[in-house]
Amino acid sequence: xxxxxGANRAVSPSALELVAVSKTFGEVVALADASFxxxxxxxxxxxxxxxxxxxxxxxxxxxxxxPDAGSILINGEAVRFHAPSDAIAHGVGMVQQHFSLVPAFxxxxxxxxxxxxxxxxxxxxxRLERYAAELGLSVSADARPSTLSAAEQQQLEIAKAxxxxxxILILDEPGAVLPPAQAAALLEWLRSYAxxxxxxxxxxxxxxDALAVADDVTVLRHGRTVLxxxxxxxxxxxxxxxxxxxxxxxIERRDVSPIGAATQTRPVASLxxxxxxxxxxxxxxxxxxxxxxxGEIVGVAGVERSGHRLLLRIxxxxxxxxxxxxxxxxxxxxxxxxxxxxxxxxxxxxRDNIALREAGRRRGWMSWRTWSAYAQRLMxxxxxxxxxxxxxxAVLSGGNQQKVVxxxxxxxxxxxxxxxxxxxxxxxxxxxxxxxxxxDAAKSGAxxxxxxxxxxxxxxxxxxxxxxxxxxxxxxxxxxxxIGRAMLGTS
Amino acid sequence: xxxxxxxxxxxVAYALATTAVALxxxxxxxxxxYDVVQSARALWGGAFGSVDAFFSSTLVRATPLLIMGCAVxxxxxxxxxxxxxxxxxxxxxxxxTWVAMVGAALPRGxxxxxxxxxxxxxxxxxxxxxxxxxxxxxVFEVLSTLMMNFIAAQMISYLVRGxxxxxxxxxxxxxxISDALQLPVIFRGSRLHAGFFIALICVVAxxxxxxxxxxxxxxxxxxxxxxxAASAGRIDTGAVAFRVFVAGAALCGxxxxxxxxGVTFALYENLSPGYGFTAIAVALLAGLHPLxxxxxxxxxxxxxxxxxxxxxxxxxxxxxxxxxxxxxxxAALTAHALRGRAWRSVRLARS
Numbered sequence: 001x002x003x004x005x006g007a008n009r010a011v012s013p014s015a016l017e018l019v020a021v022s023k024t025f026g027e028v029v030a031l032a033d034a035s036f037x038x039x040x041x042x043x044x045x046x047x048x049x050x051x052x053x054x055x056x057x058x059x060x061x062x063x064x065x066x067p068d069a070g071s072i073l074i075n076g077e078a079v080r081f082h083a084p085s086d087a088i089a090h091g092v093g094m095v096q097q098h099f100s101l102v103p104a105f106x107x108x109x110x111x112x113x114x115x116x117x118x119x120x121x122x123x124x125x126x127r128l129e130r131y132a133a134e135l136g137l138s139v140s141a142d143a144r145p146s147t148l149s150a151a152e153q154q155q156l157e158i159a160k161a162x163x164x165x166x167x168i169l170i171l172d173e174p175g176a177v178l179p180p181a182q183a184a185a186l187l188e189w190l191r192s193y194a195x196x197x198x199x200x201x202x203x204x205x206x207x208x209d210a211l212a213v214a215d216d217v218t219v220l221r222h223g224r225t226v227l228x229x230x231x232x233x234x235x236x237x238x239x240x241x242x243x244x245x246x247x248x249x250x251i252e253r254r255d256v257s258p259i260g261a262a263t264q265t266r267p268v269a270s271l272x273x274x275x276x277x278x279x280x281x282x283x284x285x286x287x288x289x290x291x292x293x294x295g296e297i298v299g300v301a302g303v304e305r306s307g308h309r310l311l312l313r314i315x316x317x318x319x320x321x322x323x324x325x326x327x328x329x330x331x332x333x334x335x336x337x338x339x340x341x342x343x344x345x346x347x348x349x350x351r352d353n354i355a356l357r358e359a360g361r362r363r364g365w366m367s368w369r370t371w372s373a374y375a376q377r378l379m380x381x382x383x384x385x386x387x388x389x390x391x392x393x394a395v396l397s398g399g400n401q402q403k404v405v406x407x408x409x410x411x412x413x414x415x416x417x418x419x420x421x422x423x424x425x426x427x428x429x430x431x432x433x434x435x436x437x438x439x440d441a442a443k444s445g446a447x448x449x450x451x452x453x454x455x456x457x458x459x460x461x462x463x464x465x466x467x468x469x470x471x472x473x474x475x476x477x478x479x480x481x482x483i484g485r486a487m488l489g490t491s
Numbered sequence: 492x493x494x495x496x497x498x499x500x501x502x503v504a505y506a507l508a509t510t511a512v513a514l515x516x517x518x519x520x521x522x523x524x525y526d527v528v529q530s531a532r533a534l535w536g537g538a539f540g541s542v543d544a545f546f547s548s549t550l551v552r553a554t555p556l557l558i559m560g561c562a563v564x565x566x567x568x569x570x571x572x573x574x575x576x577x578x579x580x581x582x583x584x585x586x587x588t589w590v591a592m593v594g595a596a597l598p599r600g601x602x603x604x605x606x607x608x609x610x611x612x613x614x615x616x617x618x619x620x621x622x623x624x625x626x627x628x629x630v631f632e633v634l635s636t637l638m639m640n641f642i643a644a645q646m647i648s649y650l651v652r653g654x655x656x657x658x659x660x661x662x663x664x665x666x667x668i669s670d671a672l673q674l675p676v677i678f679r680g681s682r683l684h685a686g687f688f689i690a691l692i693c694v695v696a697x698x699x700x701x702x703x704x705x706x707x708x709x710x711x712x713x714x715x716x717x718x719x720a721a722s723a724g725r726i727d728t729g730a731v732a733f734r735v736f737v738a739g740a741a742l743c744g745x746x747x748x749x750x751x752x753g754v755t756f757a758l759y760e761n762l763s764p765g766y767g768f769t770a771i772a773v774a775l776l777a778g779l780h781p782l783x784x785x786x787x788x789x790x791x792x793x794x795x796x797x798x799x800x801x802x803x804x805x806x807x808x809x810x811x812x813x814x815x816x817x818x819x820x821x822a823a824l825t826a827h828a829l830r831g832r833a834w835r836s837v838r839l840a841r842s
Contacts, residue, residue, distance in 0.1 A: 408723075
């Protein structure tokens with residue numbers, strides 16, 4: 001294959017090496033002769049588009065997936081993993097993209113999960129506190145995952161891996177759930193962790209993170225290793241070219257100038273002194289007054305628990321404010337962040353998932369022939385790659401699942417679109433397609449409310465940005481500095 | 492991967508499961524010292540061997556299983572785990588018996604319809620309480636409906652020794668329902684009654700509702716992912732689950748009415764040989780599909796009918812068939828789980 005693995009390989013054995021790993025699931029080839037080598041004491045970024053095989057390869061390294069062919073070496077020694085417990089015994093820890101905390105367990109219990117012998121709560125709590133302090137984590141030992149933010153849950157997951165004495169830490173898309181400041185803090189911590197001689201694999205979509213923090217980088221495409229090198233001396237353009245292949249060598253240039261003129265007519269949505277509570281009955285949105293007009297793209301930014309979730313759900317008509325007046329158009333498209341939980345049903349097929357929109361208001365007979373034709377049309381218009389409309393959504397890639405949601409919500413030509421991190425976890429190409437769709441919708445007169453944890457996305461796409469801090473809204477121009485300062489509550 | 496290949500893999504899985512169960516059952520019989528071939532012949536003969544065996548034995552037994560099987564399938568599809576079919580069946584039977592007693596003077600058709608309706612309403616009312624508890628306070632319905640079964644059984648014991656006892660006051664059972672109010676037999680010489688058609692109508696109605704009606708679609712998506720149903724579909728999932736809960740209970744009550752009006756013609760204790768639980772097996776074997784219930788209900792009823800014949804002719808205790816039933820359900824669930832796992836691994840590959 002002619003992959004440059006770097007000269008260091010001969011010097012000291014790799015902390016983790018995967019050699020010519022292949023894996024097929026049914027008819028799908030996930031990995032084809034993929035190789036990967038992690039130097040001790042380094043951070044190694046693993047890049048690739050959605051479905052490139054990144055997660056599959058790391059699941060092989062963590063013993064979750066048995067490869068069809070290929071071998072695993074830890075410190076130069078061939079090993080065989082039958083289950084994650086084997087990998088843990090060899091010092092490998094992994095934090096999944098979708099967390100694996102037990103909802104009914106407290107932090108301490110989750111931390112102790114998988115251990116052996118007697119459960120000595122006091123002792124375990126002390127150990128958790130030690131790792132928590134190291135991570136800068138301030139989680140109550142008796143808190144359950146549902147009361148923790150995504151960042152806190154992730155830190156607990158990392159603490160879990162550390163508690164198992166792991167020397168190789170694999171993080172699958174750790175930035176996906178974190179607001180910028182916390183993502184930066186995590187990367188900084190990883191740096192110090194690696195400096196103590198441990199090794200980190202960072203599975204990510206974010207080229208910038210990879211270049212900023214990693215020592216080495218490996219790119220997968222269609223289950224193959226297409227590039228492996230040290231970060232020094234490699235450019236963003238080269239990485240993109242490797243990820244996307246020969247089909248596209250151009251980086252998407254974002255159109256920073258405002259898109260389309262906002263037609264200032266009657267507002268599509270207006271909130272007047274609106275307050276709202278979260279599920280724990282705490283008021284998290286205070287006296288918010290906002291107007292959204294047709295044709296404009298309004299960005300929304302805010303760190304974890306700043307109240308943006310509530311604001312978006314009120315605008316989407318999914319939540320009734322506790323106080324204040326919300327006047328919102330009846331024609332809404334809503335794209336929630338967690339599509340598996342809130343937007344689609346994996347077991348149902350594409351047609352049913354498309355018919356799900358506004359199903360609660362429907363009566364009488366379902367004309368399935370009409371729905372099938374409509375689903376086929378949307379699949380074509382939105383380039384959803386599935387064999388036909390009766391395929392369960394579960395077998396589609398993440399990007400295609402998101403396109404199903406987008407097709408359903410935008411296909412009905414709503415007057416107001418509320419999108420919550422719509423490009424989260426998607427590869428470069430799928431993300432840019434989805435941005436284009438939202439842009440087009442605004443151009444043709446829809447009001448778009450767009451929350452993103454990626455500030456660059458907001459700066460590039462929004463006409464103006466509403467920044468939430470501790471339940472209060474501040475209006476900002478689309479400038480990175482201004483938004484960033486407002487998010488942290490400083491002016 | 493295609494939907495068709497998914498179905499095909501399902502059929503293969505179930506065929507393998509059935510074969511495995513047949514082999515285990517044969518082994519069991521052999522070890523217990525019975526002639527396997529002779530037993531199998533008796534089993535087959537008792538279920539399908541003659542017109543009489545099939546219509547008077549198998550299909551009569553299948554009738555309550557058809558109604559309750561599709562009731563359970565409906566509820567489970569929506570994530571409502573109603574295991575109180577037995578209790579709902581009993582109160583339905585009691586209400587129907589009572590109406591048949593007091594309404595004997597009414598025109599025949601009216602009286603029968605009223606008696607059937609009374610069964611459905613009583614079943615529904617028996618389901619309202621646990622459904623309300625679930626909706627209001629999140630009380631787990633597996634516990635509440637199970638407990639309601641015991642209450643229903645004790646209530647029947649009281650009724651057949653008190654208000655509904657037969658006039659001579661000797662036997663703990665109700666008086667016989669007059670001939671005029673009994674469901675007519677479908678053809679002369681068999682015991683198969685019009686209730687079988689009621690059962691078929693129930694199955695088709697549940698199937699049509701689930702697959703073609705907007706309400707049925709909302710029920711399916713509520714079962715598949717309640718959060719998405721509420722958020723993306725703006726469905727009042729609590730109300731959907733409540734209605735399906737009560738509707739399933741009504742069907743079970745109707746099954747009780749059909750049983751007293753078509754088979755037993757009187758109310759007595761132990762009227763149900765655990766139909767409510769066999770119905771769960773029926774629904775699971777059917778993969779929770781109403782039309783699948785047509786096959787699984789007849790299949791389990793045939794096993795039951797065959798078991799009686801096996802006991803009579805070969806001396807094999809009929810409880811053996813319970814073992815086979817249990818094995819069948821386990822095998823079906825295993826096959827289902829294995830298929831699900833193959834399915835999930837495709838998902839992993841794409842993530």
